[in-house]
C-alpha cells in the first residue's frame with residue numbers, strides 16, 4: 001500500500017480504537033460476523049472499500065441545504081462538485097433525463113413521490129405487502145397507508161406472478177392518481193409497458209420502486225423501467241452495492257416537483273459524505289466488471305432456486321429472473337421462523353418471508369427469501385450455489401436451532417470452509 005501524500009482524516013481506525021474500544025470492538029466483531037457466515041439476505045450486499053472511504057470522510061460535516069449552485073449555506077464549492085458528479089453519473093448510468101441523489105434512504109425517496117404527486121387522502125395503487133410489496137406502498141403502519149388511500153393488487157394463484165387483470169380492474173375502478181410497480185419479494189421481471197399503457201389510459205402517474213433490482217438494471221442484466229416510468233425510486237445499497245441510501249430518476253417534466261419534494265418538503269440537509277459515496281458507486285456500476293457481476297448474480301440466484309427446488313423447497317413462480325427467490329417450506333413442514341433460526345445457528349443468514357396466500361401470520365410465515373448479491377460479491381459461482389442449497393436444506397430440516405446440534409456443527413464447518421475460499425473483505429496479502 002502506498003501512503004497518501006496528504007494525511008486523510010477519515011477512516012482512522014487506530015485512533016478510534018484508542019479512544020473508544022467499545023464501539024471499535026463492535027466494528028471489528030461485525031466485520032468478523034460478515035466474514036464468518038453466509039449472507040443470503042436479498043436486500044444486502046458488501047460495498048467496496050472505496051465507497052466506505054467516501055462514507056468515512058469529512059464531507060459528513062458540511063451543511064448543504066439546497067442543490068448545487070443554489071445552497072442555503074456558504075462553503076459548498078467542494079461538496080457541489082461531489083453532488084454534480086453523482087447526478088451526472090446517475091443520469092448516464094440509467095440514461096435518465098433527471099436525477100436527484102439526496103434521498104437519505106429508499107423510504108425517503110418514496111416519501112418524495114407521495115409529496116410530489118398526491119395530496120393526503122388521494123389514491124395510490126400498488127402491490128400489497130403480503131403479496132410482495134413494501135411497507136411504504138400503502139400499509140397501515142406506514143405514513144403511506146395512514147395518510148393516503150391505498151389500494152393493493154396481488155398475484156395470480158396459479159402462476160404466483162403479478163395479476164395484471166386485477167391491476168387493470170382495480171385501476172379502472174379506483175382511478176388512482178399514481179400506479180406503482182415494484183416490491184421487496186418479486187422474483188420475476190415486471191411488465192413495465194403494461195403499467196405505462198394502463199397509467200396513460202386512466203391519466204395516472206406511473207412510478208416504479210426499483211429498490212431491489214436497480215443494480216441489475218445498472219449492470220444491463222435486465223430491462224430498465226426508466227424509459228417507461230414517470231419516476232423511478234431506488235435504494236443504493238442492495239444489488240447496486242453502494243452506500244446505505246436512496247435516489248430517484250425521472251422525466252424532465254417532473255424534475256422541479258420531485259426536487260422540491262425531496263428538499264425542502266421531506267428532508268433537511270443532504271448527507272454529502274453519502275452523496276460522494278453514491279458518486280463512487282455509480283462510477284463502479286458503469287464498468288464491465290460490474291456488468292459481469294450483475295449477470296452472475298442472476299445466474300447464481302437461478303441455480304440456488306433450482307437446487308433448493310430439487311430438495312422440495314419449492315421456489316414460488318417456479319424460479320427467478322432476478323437476484324432473489326422466495327421459497328415455500330410447506331413441502332418440508334418447516335415454518336419460515338424456524339428456518340430463519342435454524343439457518344442462523346448453522347452460520348447461514350437469511351430471512352423468513354410470507355409467500356403469496358400464506359396461511360401463517362407474518363411473524364411466522366411459510367417461506368424464506370434468499371438472495372445472491374453478497375455471495376456473488378465474494379466471488380462464488382453456480383457450483384457454490386448447489387452446495388449452499390444443500391447446506392440450507394440440511395440446516396432447516398435436520399437441526400433444531402441449537403448451535404451445538406451435531407448437524408448444525410457440520411453445516412457450520414462447511415460454511416467456514418466455503419467462506420475461507422471466498423472471503424468477504426479479504427485481508428490485504
Ligand SMILES: *Cc1c(COP(=O)(O)O)cnc(C)c1O
Pocket residue numbers: 043105106107108110133134136182183184209210211212235245246
Ligand atoms: C428496501 C426497500 C425500500 C426501503 O429502503 P430503505 O432504504 O430501507 O428505506 C423501499 N422499497 C422497496 C421495494 C424496498 O425493497
